[in-house]
Structures are given as structure tokens and as C-alpha cells.
Amino acid sequence: MTDRNISYLQALNEALHEEMGRDSDVFIMGEDIGLGMGTLGVTEGLRDEFGPERVRNSPISEQALVGAALGASLTGSRPIVELMFIDLLGVCGDQVVNQIAKAAYMSGGKAKPALVIRTQQGVGMGLAAQHSQSLEAWLVHIPGLIVVAPSTPRDAKGLLKTAIRDDNPVFFIENKRHYPIKGLVPEEECLIPLGKADIKRHGRDVTIVATSYQVHTALAAAETLSKDGIEAEIIDPRTLSPLDVEPIAESVRRTHRLVVVNEGCRTGGYASEVAATLGEIVFNDLDGPILRVAAEDAPIPANLRLEAEIVPQPKDIESAVRQLLP
């Protein structure tokens, strides 16, 4: 097994090259991707290798783009859509919610919407309110959608490959702050199962469930806490829906404390969902309430200092953890 230290972006690029090379039914479409780079460079080199038929520049037509993926997936193709910003869910909402998510159920199980919608979310580029949201809570709420949010290059590559090979509609949520992050990725085939969480850090004093970029925020907080002798266990769900509850429950049975960190707004956010679910299962093992660390209930401001403050920071996680300790 040879591991290389590569970036999240490069890991995604490798996954796309490999899966498109492996299966000629896989194709990718999105805005600006056909020029070879895409907005953020994930699709670099794909058009040169696979041609303009399989690497398609779409018009700025999110409804048609996303809906076309459904029709293509039901007729033998395996499309990947690049939805430039998760904020654009509002533009293609019907195709996601009423068409794609419900195709399997409404057809009595016959339809297999084998498609992947890759998108990205989060702050970090000062793009302000309409281009910086974290909207996984919207998607998780819709039965039928698989929602994944890998936080490391290895998870990104492994989950993207698995998602492309799966027959369910998968929302693959990247994060703006992930792309340059480097991590070890094997050279060999690397598939990570859907629906399986990962313990990113072991610890005995508190369980922190963190999603997407907040895994890294939590890891930073854990380093600071460790200096005070507080050891945090950090669990990365990786698949947000369906959630792999058992490892989280098992962890809380050991630590008796749970903090959930998510970059979406607090109200109605994904942290609320995790908190409620775990609360039902491990109530008797908890020494205190489940705390959520999430973004303030406000649109993301343009000012960079305000932007940094509005979303969870390591200090916010440290503060929540200390609240739970005597």
C-alpha cells in the first residue's frame, strides 16, 4: 500500500478520471467544467482525456441540468452533475426534491436514479450571503436522497468513487475550505462505503460529532483541549443521510458528553437532527445536555472578519466542551 500526500481537489480529480475511465456510461456535466478546469479546478484534464461529449459545459440552467441527470440515469447512463454552489438548490429545487428524490419510491422501486450531484458549500472566500451557505439540512430532510460530506482527501476520493457506482441519487457536498487540504490517499483502489462514519480522533472525555470542514475546526479545538488534559473523540459521519448512529452512540456511552458541530445555521440545522436522534438513544448515558455549535441564524456577511465569526471556530467548540465538564 503506497500512500501519497495529495490535496482534496486532486483526490476528487483522480476519482473522476478513474471512474470515467472505468465505465463509459459515466459522464459529467455542469457550468464551466468543459473548459477543462471548472470554477475550482476539480475537472481539470477530463475533457482532454474523455472528450466534449462526456465532459459537457451546460447552459446556466440548473433545472434542466439537474433534471437531465435523472432522465439520463433512468436510461442507462451514470451522470455526474456539478452544481456550482449549494446555494443554487433554490433554482433546481423541484428536480431535486420532487423528481429525483422520489423517483424510486413513486415507481414502486423500478427507477434507479444512479446519479451524483457534486456541489460545494461553506464560507471562506468572502462570497457573501448567496454563495456561502451550508444547506445540507434541506437535503437530509428529503427521503430518497443520499447525502455525503467528506472532510479529507481520502474520504473524498473513496466516497466519490462509491457514489458514482451506486444506484441511488447521491448529493456529494464538498467545502470551499477543503480543496487545498492535503492528506494521505492510497495509490491503489480506494472505495469507502456509504453510510459509515469514521472516528477521526479517539478520546475519553467528550464525543464531538462534526461535519464537513468542521471536522478540521474540531480537530484544532481538540489540540487546545488536550493541553488541559481534556481528550475529545471526534466522529465524522461522512454520510449525513443515512446517519451511522451506532459508533456515535457507542462513543457517548463511554464519554457521556456530546457536542455536535455543523456549519449550517443553528435553527433547523443538521446539528439539531443529530442531537435529537442521539438524545433518543443515549439519554441515560448523558451527564449533560447535547450541545450544538453551529452558525448564527443570519445570512453570511461579506466582511471577512464577520464571516469568520459567524460560523463555528475552535474557540466555540472549546467553550461548548468546557460547559459540559465539571
Place this chain on the structure above:
Amino acid sequence: MGKMDFTGDQLIHTYRQMRRIRDFELAVYNGVRRGVIAGGPHLYVGEEAVAVGVCTALHDEDYITSTHRGHGHLLAKGGQMKPMMAEILAKATGYCKGKGGSMHIADLDLGILGANGIVGGGLPSAVGAALSSKLKQGGWVVAAFFGDGASNTGSFHESLNMAAAWRLPVIFVNENNRFAMFTPMQWTTGITDIADRAAAYGMPGVSVDGNDVLAVYAAASTARERALAGEGPTLIECKTYRFLGHYVGDPQDYRTPAEVEAQRENDPLLRFERVLADRGVMNEDERLDITRQTEREAAEALQFALESPEPDMSELVKDVRHPFNPL
């Protein structure tokens, strides 16, 4: 196969297909009035020539996307009456095991990507299915049915543009029955002929008498050839009329009974009966015979549906998603 190339048998078959839709829909109508069918299905009575004209031009490997008023499309594309009726009654023997219902009936084996409860909702899927045909060199075309109301949606705009820009094998079939739900088209639309919109997207547009099944067939046939030759999509506007309400139970405050009666003179079945009689292909006895058969087929379908079991409670949580593929 052009307009003049139908044999006598093919003409009769075409009439039978229209008659089947008419009698199926009337059976559904009566079922609702009797209280044995719930919900307010959206019936296709009066528009049969559009579905049959288009689907006669299609081959088995072609696909269709449909609308909330989809029973006619589905029957014309090869749907069987029994599982269709069972699905409308939401029984376990329906095409979708009773979980889709009237507005979401689908059968991929028949090339039916699905009826759709969202106005304009099926158009992007049609574009995608056509894209698939192009990428896989699959050789199929996709007929996308939609109404005058849908032609005002953003989905319509995006789908037609994408299909034209990518030269995809789609036949956009507009069923202009003059009413979008309860609202007359002229109150909400800046133009009169929806076919005029085609030029804006870079595709040919043709407006046909949607109650003339052979005219619809000819237009669809031409569009199919264009699509298969790689020349891209076509927009066919079929001017038609629905004789029943938007759904069963619609009080129809938006039109007078006199208007509906007058439109009955233009009934596509009546008109085609005259064509077949004029050509000496079908006499009155033969017509009655066909009608008895289709009425009986529809009655048997309703009986089958009534006697079919309800879905098991366990179906409630099945098929939400597929099991993950093993790695």
C-alpha cells in the same frame, strides 16, 4: 410511414387505440362518481388523437415523459389497462405497487419515464433521456408531452434551449387544450400559438390540429426522423380540447356547458370515424364491435382493480432508496 401509407388494419388499430383511451378514462370517471376511486384524476377525454398520433410514430425503444394528465400517453405507449387502473386505485397490483398513483405511473420497460404531478416537471428528464441516447448511440428518441400551462414555466424554457443547443433527439409535444388548470391560456400568455416559441430556441415549430390523429402522426413522424438524423429537437403544438374538467369534480366555472357541447362536434374519435367510414375501412358494425371490446376491457380493468389487494403496510418504508451496492 406517411399519412397515406396506413393500411386499413393500421387505421383500425389507430382508432382502437383512441377508443381504448376514451373508454378507460370514462371508466375512471364513473369510478370516481360511484365513489370507488379516490382523488381527482386528471382525465384525457377529448385529447386522444395527440397521444395516439405521437405514440404511433414512436418505436418500442423510444421513451416518453408525461404529465398529470397522463393516462392517455401511457396507454398509447403500450400500458396495459389492468395495472394502470390498479395504480389509479393505489392497489398492490398497480404499475407502481400502489405507491405512485395516477400522477406518477411509470414503467421503464415500456419506455414510460413517468407521469408527473409538477407542471413542466418531466421536461428536463426528457432532455436527459435524449442525451443518454446520444452518448450511448442508443438510437432512441424521447417524446415529451406537456400542456399550454407548462409552456410558461422556467423548466420549459431551460429544457428547450438545452435540447436545441445540444441537438438532442427530443420531440416536444405541446398539448394546447386552451386551459391551464382553470385559467384560459389567453389570460396568461403573451402569444397565441405556442409553436411560435420554437424559433426562439433554434428548433422548428409546427402547429397542428391536435384532434386529427393522422396530422399529429405525420408531424411526430417527421420530428422523429429529424431527431434520428442528428438534426435535433422539434416543437409540435397540438391544438386540442378536453371535454371533462381539469380533474374529476372540477366545477368548471371557467367555461360554459354550451362551449363544451360545441367543441364535441370536433371530437377526435368522431372525426376519425368519419375518415375510416369515408375510406371504406370501418363500417358501423365494426365500429360498435370495437367499442364493445374496449368498453369491456375497461370494465374488466376496473373490476380487476377493485378486487386487487391493498399494498401491505410494510410497503410504506420500502423503495425509499435502493440498498447500497456492495463494494
